[in-house]
Amino acid sequence: MALDPKTRKPTIYDIARICGVSGATVSRVLSDSGYPVKEAVRARVVAVAKEVGYTPNAIGRMLRRRESADIGVVLPNLSNPYFTSVLLGLETEAHRLGYNVLLASSFRDPETEARSLRMLATKQVAGAIVSLTRPDANLLKDLQSGGIAIVTFDQVVEGLKCSRVEFDFEAAGKLAVAHLHALGHRDIAFASSPIDRPSRRSLQRGFLEGLAAFGIPGGEHRIFLGTSEAEGTEGYEVENGRRLAGRLAGRSPRVPTAVFAANDVTAFGLIQGFAALGVRVPDDVSVLGFDDLPFSAWVTPALSTIAHPAFETGAAAMRLLSDALREPGKVTVERFAPRLVPRASCAPPAPWKAPQGGTT
């Protein structure tokens, strides 16, 4: 315990001095370099390190080695359970692979997003996994040319070469319409928070294409979007759904017979909003969600929805990043397809009403 005055944290040189060896030797022992060191010396160094409570300084090491085990993660919004599940998948895989996660929620603000990206560059992260509200190829290219590997998910950034996890949002939109159409619906609406991300845009496009495929005219009377700017706060999505239910229920001359919600949470809001107005789901209107969150199977009516594999998306993104880190320049695309999960919130429209499905 022969340390300096002001309870300074011991460094490699403190240990070196105590052991009567050079800093280089201590470094070789303590960094598991595999470099040969006489066994007696090694033992002494390890013992002294322990005795003085030595903690390696990763900053010093990083500066010297110019490498990092940190991965930046930029998500639009932690209050949406979808992203929370992505994060869980990411974190699980990161842990398995030995990476640390630097989290940066953008709160759906492009400014914050850009700042987070720059912050990550500043921190010299090895790579970043991002889902952007306002994809900016130049910003991401800057990171890449700074040696930072990028992986995106749920979006392809125009003009950027990088690995990504794709999801076919357009197919999801079509699948939604197909399901509702098969149930007998012809007057189908789309409910969403503002279309501020490409994934939403694709979903909406798929929805419209789905309508077109069945000869159903699209148009503004089918599209119900949130206007609030209070996004990113907990409960925004569900509240938006509640409000949209009011607008849907008030549409003249008549209420749509089915609604496709841009995510499960919005669907919950719709169902609640409808209930408050005495509109029954699925008796009066069918509600189809998107995401298949874990608890979507627990609500009543159990939510019919389109599965969007969240955990798997996060885990896959982390794996792709790890691959890209191991093999710079490697670009891989992993694709997930939508899958229909029919439950109880969708049923044939009133005239042809068939018995409801079970709740469990």
Add this chain to the structure above:
Amino acid sequence: MALDPKTRKPTIYDIARICGVSGATVSRVLSDSGYPVKEAVRARVVAVAKEVGYTPNAIGRMLRRRESADIGVVLPNLSNPYFTSVLLGLETEAHRLGYNVLLASSFRDPETEARSLRMLATKQVAGAIVSLTRPDANLLKDLQSGGIAIVTFDQVVEGLKCSRVEFDFEAAGKLAVAHLHALGHRDIAFASSPIDRPSRRSLQRGFLEGLAAFGIPGGEHRIFLGTSEAEGTEGYEVENGRRLAGRLAGRSPRVPTAVFAANDVTAFGLIQGFAALGVRVPDDVSVLGFDDLPFSAWVTPALSTIAHPAFETGAAAMRLLSDALREPGKVTVERFAPRLVPRASCAPPAPWKAPQGGTT
């Protein structure tokens, strides 16, 4: 663009060379030091920095300044929505205060937990916000003596001086029993995943004290705990609840009339498990949750529960940490109290059955 051979990232010295000034001057300009620099020089430096695409290296700066804006966060389990909400509160406040979050989920493994803590020390974080599966005062004291501020939540670590966000779990357990007792229940059980954290222990203690206060004998036939070691995986809690429902339903000579679940997700599992066995909630058995997750108000029957403010806990923890960083040694304790949120999953026991409450 007069940079070195191998597309090395430009440093302060590259800019200095191009501008014909010293590195010190460039640093003064680019680090917003407030140090006086001739305006013409300043402008030139800024322009060149932009031109060469300079990105400050936070590692170099951290090593020199010995300070960090990183905060470590150690959570037991991201698959539990409670912690997810805590994280959201934390992250929101961290963003507001200008800190970056280094995330480390322990997956409920004490080894992983200890490793994460050491990793954070290594990374020279300014502080850490932790909820530990196996609280270890020595481990945390080591961080503190290394200059890292610690804030805990939902637990007080024996023998550790630090700011913390407390929650009165014992009172929550008592409140649960009081509510169920007031409804007429006398045969009340407790259902939980393994009691591996002090908070769970306190909740259970409160439950038992609550029983005792009403002269209801405790005992093993009232305590139903998960045995699985598959904790930390998504869906563990709900699956555990489903399994426990089976054990509860099969208890002889008779099924309890009410169950207090250690968290809302377990309660969902219970309700599902009961439903699968034809046991109705609340008609045959009342289920009371704990947490009041956002979606607990959306399920059917709407979950009666005890509120445990998650977002607020995370935000408060971050604020306390910020205070402690600003004023080293400052120890503050912020307390949250449990609050009953009666909904539809609890009702008087069968014999005295009264009309059910509404679902919304």
Add this chain to the structure above:
DNA sequence: CTGAAAGCGCTTACAG
């Protein structure tokens, strides 16, 4: 097997 020395990118007394 060991050490002296340079250097990772930055900041900051110190001297002018």
Add this chain to the structure above:
DNA sequence: CTGAAAGCGCTTACAG
């Protein structure tokens, strides 16, 4: 207002 120099804690050719 500016610069030379030292140093944050570490690693790693290089020489022995």
